[in-house]
Amino acid sequence: MINEIIKLIEPKKLEINFEQVDLPKEDVIVKPTYMSICAADQRYYQGKRKKEVLEKKLPLTLIHECIGEVLYDPKGEYKMGDRVVLIPNTPYQEDNIVKENYRRSSKFRSSNYAGFMQNMVYMRRDRIISIGNINPEIGSMLELMSVAVNGIENFKEKAHERRNTLAIWGDGSVAYVTALVLRAYFPEAKITVLGLHREKLSYFSFVDDVKTVDEVDKNFKVDHAFECVGGGGAESAIDQMIDCIEPQGTINLLGVSEDPPHINTRMVLEKGLTILGNSRSGYDDFKKSVDLLQSEQIQDYVENIICDRVEINALKDIYTAFDSDLNNNFKTVMKWNL
Amino acid sequence: MNYGGILAGGVGKRMGRSDLPKQFLMLGDKPILIHTVEQFLISGDIDKIIIAVPQNWRTYSEDLIKKYCPSEKIDVINGGITRNDTILNICNHIKEKYGSKSDDVIVTHDSVRPFITQRIIKDNVEACKIADAVDTVIPAYDTIVEAKDNDVISNIPVRDYMYLGQTPQSFKVDTFIKVYGSLSDEEKDILTDACKMFVIKEKKVKIINGESYNMKITTPYDLKMASLMLGVENKND
Numbered sequence: 001m002i003n004e005i006i007k008l009i010e011p012k013k014l015e016i017n018f019e020q021v022d023l024p025k026e027d028v029i030v031k032p033t034y035m036s037i038c039a040a041d042q043r044y045y046q047g048k049r050k051k052e053v054l055e056k057k058l059p060l061t062l063i064h065e066c067i068g069e070v071l072y073d074p075k076g077e078y079k080m081g082d083r084v085v086l087i088p089n090t091p092y093q094e095d096n097i098v099k100e101n102y103r104r105s106s107k108f109r110s111s112n113y114a115g116f117m118q119n120m121v122y123m124r125r126d127r128i129i130s131i132g133n134i135n136p137e138i139g140s141m142l143e144l145m146s147v148a149v150n151g152i153e154n155f156k157e158k159a160h161e162r163r164n165t166l167a168i169w170g171d172g173s174v175a176y177v178t179a180l181v182l183r184a185y186f187p188e189a190k191i192t193v194l195g196l197h198r199e200k201l202s203y204f205s206f207v208d209d210v211k212t213v214d215e216v217d218k219n220f221k222v223d224h225a226f227e228c229v230g231g232g233g234a235e236s237a238i239d240q241m242i243d244c245i246e247p248q249g250t251i252n253l254l255g256v257s258e259d260p261p262h263i264n265t266r267m268v269l270e271k272g273l274t275i276l277g278n279s280r281s282g283y284d285d286f287k288k289s290v291d292l293l294q295s296e297q298i299q300d301y302v303e304n305i306i307c308d309r310v311e312i313n314a315l316k317d318i319y320t321a322f323d324s325d326l327n328n329n330f331k332t333v334m335k336w337n338l
Numbered sequence: 339m340n341y342g343g344i345l346a347g348g349v350g351k352r353m354g355r356s357d358l359p360k361q362f363l364m365l366g367d368k369p370i371l372i373h374t375v376e377q378f379l380i381s382g383d384i385d386k387i388i389i390a391v392p393q394n395w396r397t398y399s400e401d402l403i404k405k406y407c408p409s410e411k412i413d414v415i416n417g418g419i420t421r422n423d424t425i426l427n428i429c430n431h432i433k434e435k436y437g438s439k440s441d442d443v444i445v446t447h448d449s450v451r452p453f454i455t456q457r458i459i460k461d462n463v464e465a466c467k468i469a470d471a472v473d474t475v476i477p478a479y480d481t482i483v484e485a486k487d488n489d490v491i492s493n494i495p496v497r498d499y500m501y502l503g504q505t506p507q508s509f510k511v512d513t514f515i516k517v518y519g520s521l522s523d524e525e526k527d528i529l530t531d532a533c534k535m536f537v538i539k540e541k542k543v544k545i546i547n548g549e550s551y552n553m554k555i556t557t558p559y560d561l562k563m564a565s566l567m568l569g570v571e572n573k574n575d
Contacts, residue, residue, distance in 0.1 A: 001376035002453055002568065016551070018453070018568045020366040023407055029380055031456055071456065072380040080382035119455055337457055
């Protein structure tokens with residue numbers, strides 16, 4: 001049969017491509033139903049990656065945050081219509097030490113592997129997880145949650161045991177979901193969120209305190225810090241984190257920066273800090289995220305950051321969705337009717 | 339139950355020198371018919387698929403199904419002389435083999451439109467629940483010109499209301515049999531389009547959006563175009 005695949009062929013220019021496919025013997029065919037736009041997709045779409053990166057990666061099928069419904073399972077383990085979340089990371093080698101999302105041989109959708117903007121997606125069966133009755137629109141946030149879970153699991157494993165005061169720098173979607181997952185993991189900790197925009201900070205109703213970064217004084221101290229800023233603001237955020245953190249704390253990096261930030265290593269050394277890098281997520285992180293989203297309360301919180309909902313019935317609607325996404329505070333969800 | 343009715347009864351002569359009916363020509367690695375059938379096969383909205391083929395190509399068609407997509411969901415039957423006869427054969431087959439309930443829907447589709455999508459199939463099934471029949475269309479971007487004597491323009495309709503008909507066309511099984519049965523032989527000769535038959539009989543025919551690329555492969559040019567769209571070599575040359 002024939003599959004339709006939407007590709008970004010140059011910034012702000014999408015095209016439908018066709019591909020002949022066979023009925024699979026192993027893989028499960030999934031019809032995407034809801035997708036959300038990540039800042040990484042937006043950077044490709046706007047052409048804000050470096051020229052050499054764009055030349056290498058385009059044409060590219062965007063979107064790595066997606067849920068869908070099973071269309072066809074040759075083994076009958078899934079029923080037609082079963083709702084599943086699609087895992088964008090695909091590992092190709094086993095490794096007992098290195099997690100699947102850090103293996104250099106793994107492929108990641110909408111980066112070095114086709115993303116989910118397709119009519120139907122062929123998924124390895126270890127790359128989908130049933131989401132049951134989770135509201136599908138909210139379900140499209142599972143990838144974002146899994147990234148936070150990956151970072152927080154890493155933190156749990158490597159940070160020292162004093163976790164009384166935790167702070168998150170950033171007031172965007174990654175910061176919001178990281179704060180939410182931290183709240184679930186550490187209900188007793190005092191959690192503070194530091195950002196630039198008062199309006200965005202007011203969404204974080206479930207944490208103990210919010211501050212704008214210029215409100216931070218020398219008495220503000222935390223055991224561990226999470227950087228969810230990325231981009232040009234990461235450098236000053238990391239600087240402030242180093243100032244505020246207690247000795248031997250961890251700085252957990254989750255923000256993506258195109259240009260490498262300078263880091264005050266003298267103070268990192270003096271305080272004996274540990275910097276933990278976090279990126280993407282794997283099967284276990286998705287599984288834990290699906291479990292977390294069983295809570296209606298958490299679903300409600302996640303739903304609050306869906307700012308725009310765009311029905312995709314034609315190519316032109318995708319342009320609308322990406323444009324809307326530029327002008328809202330948090331997330332844009334596409335209902336994928338193609 | 340919802341049925342897919344694949345209309346592969348044609349032995350069209352428009353394809354040029356090829357003697358093989360166009361639905362059996364290769365598009366990439368498999369016959370056009372198979373591309374089409376596979377889309378229906380994986381649709382959660384379709385319970386059974388009935389493929390109507392020319393009588394002398396029935397065994398051949400069964401071999402193709404066995405080779406590419408064997409499934410208990412598929413029946414291969416003989417087509418009729420006209421398009422509507424073929425649909426009637428499919429409806430009668432449904433009634434005989436599966437019995438029929440008043441809300442049973444048949445989604446009929448040209449076998450030579452392999453670019454059909456899951457969305458189009460779903461929209462047909464959904465729309466057929468609230469209408470007597472459903473037609474899949476795309477807006478007419480070119481101006482439609484009518485020339486009744488095939489020589490001089492008699493009318494140029496307002497383009498905003500003009501659409502180009504594709505397939506699927508969908509009907510309630512019982513309603514199709516009833517409407518077709520009510521036609522005189524003369525009407526049957528004229529009403530070659532199933533939806534037109536419903537319109538004439540004052541039934542509600544809902545339109546749903548097709549896709550510009552849901553093209554019908556009728557001529558060698560179409561087949562070349564389809565091969566180009568898929569990025570595959572045209573192996574029929």
